[in-house]
Amino acid sequence: MSPKKKEIFHCISCGATSPKTLGKCPECGQWNTYVPISQDPGDPRQPISSTDTATFFTLENLQNHEKRQRIPTQIEALDRVLGGGIVQGSVVLIGGEPGIGKSTLLLQVAHAVCQAGLKMLYASGEESPPQIGLRAERLKVETPLLFLSFETELESLRQIMQQIEPSCMVIDSIQTVYRSEVPGSAGSIPQVRESTNYLIQLAKRTHTTIFIVGHVTKEGQIAGPKFLEHLVDVVLYLEGDKNSSIRLLRSQKNRFGETQELGVFQMTFDGLREISDPSEIFIQEKTQHVPGTLIFPSMEGFRPLLLEIQALAAPSFIPVPRRIAAGIDFNRLLMLLAILEKRAQTPVASMDIFLNVTGGVKITDPACDLPIALAIASSVREKTLPERGIAFGELGLSGEVRPVANTERRIREALRRNFSPVIVSKISLEKEWQNHEKVLAVENLSEALSVLL
Secondary structure, three states, X not given: OOOOOEEEEEEOOOOOEEOOOOOEOOOOOOEOOEEEEEEOOOOOOOOOXXXXXXXXXXXXXXXXXXXXXXXXXXXXXXXXXXXXXXXOOOEEEEEEXXXXXXXXXXXXXXXXXXXXXXXXEEEXXXXXXXXXXXXXXXXXXXXXXXXXXXXXXXXXXXXXXXXXOOOEEEEEOOOOOEOOOOOOOOOOHHHHHHHHHHHHHHHHHHOOEEEEEXXXXXXXXXXXXXOHHHHOOEEEEEXXXXXXXXEEEEEEEEOOXXXXXXXXXXXXXXXXXXXXXXXXXXXXXXXXXXXXXXXXXXXXXXXXXXXXXXXXXXXXXXXXXXXXXXXXXXXXXXXXXXXXXXXXOOOOOOEEEEEEXXXXXXXXXXXXXHHHHHHHHHHHXXXXXXXXXXXXXXXXXXXXXXXXXXXXXXXXXXXXXXXXXXXXXXXXXXXXXXXXXXXXXXXXXXXXXXXXX
């Protein structure tokens, strides 16, 4: 007698499950999103059952095994973000807006892997092999070790892998592949969840590195259940303004390396090209010295990145003045304006304020408070800041300049590029910098404004 089928319900919006149907999902708050799933105990949907017996290892067994070497991608910035190269058997999730360059970057990675004498399988459900071939021709990717597939059913892809035995595989994208045993169309929450589980077990058992491309939502998060980022080994985000050629590759999670590294690329006709000195790109366009501009040394990973802060204050002709911020959190801008108005006697309440970080970079470093406040005050008072000046520091609500991390690294980078004066928090300075002629230590915002403006 066959086991009785058990029916459960799941939310097609967030993937939550329930033993009975619900009108409103308690997890995501959506209405009428629960649909039934038949669970057959005699046919458990295991992602992969390559063996009938369970296996286990001891630390002694693993230490006796030959250590697997990383596969270099020949792209220094990407290798640095990955922690030194591609780890065999890892699963890397890459997210980014449409057209930002995810497929281009992975095709360049495929070329590097093939140049090392390894096989690569590129499975795309969004482009046909001839279309990928056109991009490969533009990127000058010519190798017999790169195999292309338009197959989106995962079991069929597994059979192709058994024939080719690639070292790496690209899934472009996770929203286009599916498992025939799982109900729902490709891209639905159950399909994305089960497909990712399938690929992870496939990677671990065959020691094949799998790159998974993920679409992002309008909030900038990878579409699908959030726990997908917990399942994979590495999560990368490719960011940038479509109107700019600069692309930033950030690591949000990395089981094999640091998560604070940043790769900077420039999109060209021949593909993504690494920028070895990104600070030069971000500050080289500064051609004129006007009020409201200042350089800020942002810490991206373990190295300072020099960015230009631009502020424009203009009289408002509407009852509620506008505040527009590009590159920083909007609420942080409102807080800094309140500090300027209350603690530094800078009239901003009746003015439109526009703030921009050049290069399309988004700053989350709290050390940006001081340079932003100085730039806004400079524009309001129509007085220029020092042309080669640079500032960093976090502002408290009482107007004090608080110390931030990596103060010494930021100062050394500024002086190496002949920027001065360097405005920093007096509390954070070590003895060797306290009497330095090019370092200006301040205790609060009012003191910084009185010295500079």
